[in-house]
Amino acid sequence: MSDMLADSHLLTWLIEQQLYICMVIIVLVFFEKKLLPSLGAKLSYCLWLILPAAMILNNLPLGFVAIESNEITRYLVSIKPPEFSLVELNYLPLVWGLGVLIIIFFGFFAKQQQQIASSLFPASSKGLPISLPEKLRLYHSDSVSSPLLLGVYTPKLVLPTNYQSVYSQTQLRMILEHEIYHFKRKDNLCNSVAIIFLSLFWFNPLIWVGYFSYRRVQEISCDSAVLKSKTKLQSIEYGKALLICAEQTSTKLCAYTHYGEKSTMLQRINNLKQNKSPKPLAQLTAIALTASLLSGIAVAHQGESHGFKQERVSPIVRIEPKYPVHAAEEGTEGSVVLVYDITPGGLVENVSIVTAQPQGIFDRQAKIALRQWKYDKSEGGAKRLLVQLDFAMGKDSEKAPDLLERIKVTQ
Structure with missing residues (x-):
C-alpha cells in the first residue's frame, strides 16, 4: 500500500509540473522555428537550460514551520454503494510506469543500439585528417551508416567501415570536428538526461515536441561551431556530407548523437545556406524574455505557498474511507x-x-x-x-x- 501511495504522490507531482514545462517548451520551440538564425545556434542551445532551471525554481524547498493545533476536525463516514475509482484500481501509476519502461528501453537498450555496440572493432586514428582528444577512442562498424558517438560516460567515436570511400578528406575533417564538439560538450550525457525527462513526462505531447526540437538545435549548434571559421567552399562540402548522411538515416529515440532524419538534415542544410550572423538585439530580447519567464515561475511558486491558518485546515482532496x-x-x-x-x-x-x-x-x-x-x-x-x-x-x-x-x- 505504501508503494501505491508513493506512486500516487509522484503522479500528482508530475502533473503539477505541467503548466511551467509547457510554457517553457512553447517558448523554446518558438525560438527554434522562428528566431534561430537571429539568436544564433549556440545561444538557442544554451537556452534549453531554462527547462531544468524552471523545474528547480518550481520545486525549491520551503522552510518547514511546525504548526500545532489543539482543535480536531470531524468527518462522517457512512456506507455507500461501490463506485468506480481510478485511485482504488491504481491503473494510472501502472500505465505511467509502463510508458516509462518502454521509453527507457528504446532510449538506452533498443535492439539497434545493441547491434551497434556488438559490431564495434577498434581502429587506429593515425590516418584521420584531424587529431582526436586523448580520451576519445575510434571504432569502426558495419552497422552504422553515418558517424556517431556511442556511450554516455565514455563515448566512443564510431565511423562506418567504408567511410574513406564515402567522404572526401575535407568532408571527413569537418564531420570529425562535429563529433569532437559533441564529445567536449558531453552531449551524450545531456541526451541521457533528456530521455529520462521524456520518460517521466511521456504523457504530455509537448514534451515530445520539445525533445526533438532540443535534438535538432543540438546538431545545428555543432554545425555552427564547425563552420565558424570555414570558407564558403568548405561550407558547401559540409552540406554535401550531411546529404550523404541523410540518405540512410532515420529518426531514433536514443542517447547517442546521430545526424537525424531527412527533414532535420534538410533544416540543417537550409540553416547553412542562410548563414546569417546573430542579431544582438534579438539575443538580448530572448535572454530578457527567458529571465522574465523564470522570475515569473519563481514568484508564482512563492505565491502558492500561503501559510495554513491554525484554526481552519481543509483538504482539497479528501478520500473517504471504506466501511469495513x-x-x-x-x-x-x-x-x-x-x-x-x-x-x-x-x-x-x-x-x-x-x-x-x-x-x-x-x-x-x-x-x-x-x-x-x-x-x-x-x-x-x-x-x-x-x-x-x-x-x-x-x-x-x-x-x-x-x-x-x-x-x-x-x-
Whole structure:
C-alpha cells in the first residue's frame, strides 16, 4: 500500500509540473522555428537550460514551520454503494510506469543500439585528417551508416567501415570536428538526461515536441561551431556530407548523437545556406524574455505557498474511507482519531492512530484514506493535526462522542 501511495504522490507531482514545462517548451520551440538564425545556434542551445532551471525554481524547498493545533476536525463516514475509482484500481501509476519502461528501453537498450555496440572493432586514428582528444577512442562498424558517438560516460567515436570511400578528406575533417564538439560538450550525457525527462513526462505531447526540437538545435549548434571559421567552399562540402548522411538515416529515440532524419538534415542544410550572423538585439530580447519567464515561475511558486491558518485546515482532496465489510454486516459503528502532518507540498505523512472506539475495527481503512488526502501548498506545512472519522451506518445513527475529550495526545 505504501508503494501505491508513493506512486500516487509522484503522479500528482508530475502533473503539477505541467503548466511551467509547457510554457517553457512553447517558448523554446518558438525560438527554434522562428528566431534561430537571429539568436544564433549556440545561444538557442544554451537556452534549453531554462527547462531544468524552471523545474528547480518550481520545486525549491520551503522552510518547514511546525504548526500545532489543539482543535480536531470531524468527518462522517457512512456506507455507500461501490463506485468506480481510478485511485482504488491504481491503473494510472501502472500505465505511467509502463510508458516509462518502454521509453527507457528504446532510449538506452533498443535492439539497434545493441547491434551497434556488438559490431564495434577498434581502429587506429593515425590516418584521420584531424587529431582526436586523448580520451576519445575510434571504432569502426558495419552497422552504422553515418558517424556517431556511442556511450554516455565514455563515448566512443564510431565511423562506418567504408567511410574513406564515402567522404572526401575535407568532408571527413569537418564531420570529425562535429563529433569532437559533441564529445567536449558531453552531449551524450545531456541526451541521457533528456530521455529520462521524456520518460517521466511521456504523457504530455509537448514534451515530445520539445525533445526533438532540443535534438535538432543540438546538431545545428555543432554545425555552427564547425563552420565558424570555414570558407564558403568548405561550407558547401559540409552540406554535401550531411546529404550523404541523410540518405540512410532515420529518426531514433536514443542517447547517442546521430545526424537525424531527412527533414532535420534538410533544416540543417537550409540553416547553412542562410548563414546569417546573430542579431544582438534579438539575443538580448530572448535572454530578457527567458529571465522574465523564470522570475515569473519563481514568484508564482512563492505565491502558492500561503501559510495554513491554525484554526481552519481543509483538504482539497479528501478520500473517504471504506466501511469495513465485517463491521457493516454486524452493524458496528465507531470512531477513529488520527494525528498527522502536512508537508509544504500539501501531502499527508506520519499518519498514526491516537485512539479508536472500538479498537482495531476501523483503524486500517481510516489510515489508508487519510494518507491519500491532499492540501494546498504552504510555506511551512503543518504538524500534528487531529482528525476524527466517525463511521456510522446511516444518517439516523446516534452522533458519535468526541473522543478528543477523553485522550491526551503525547508530543
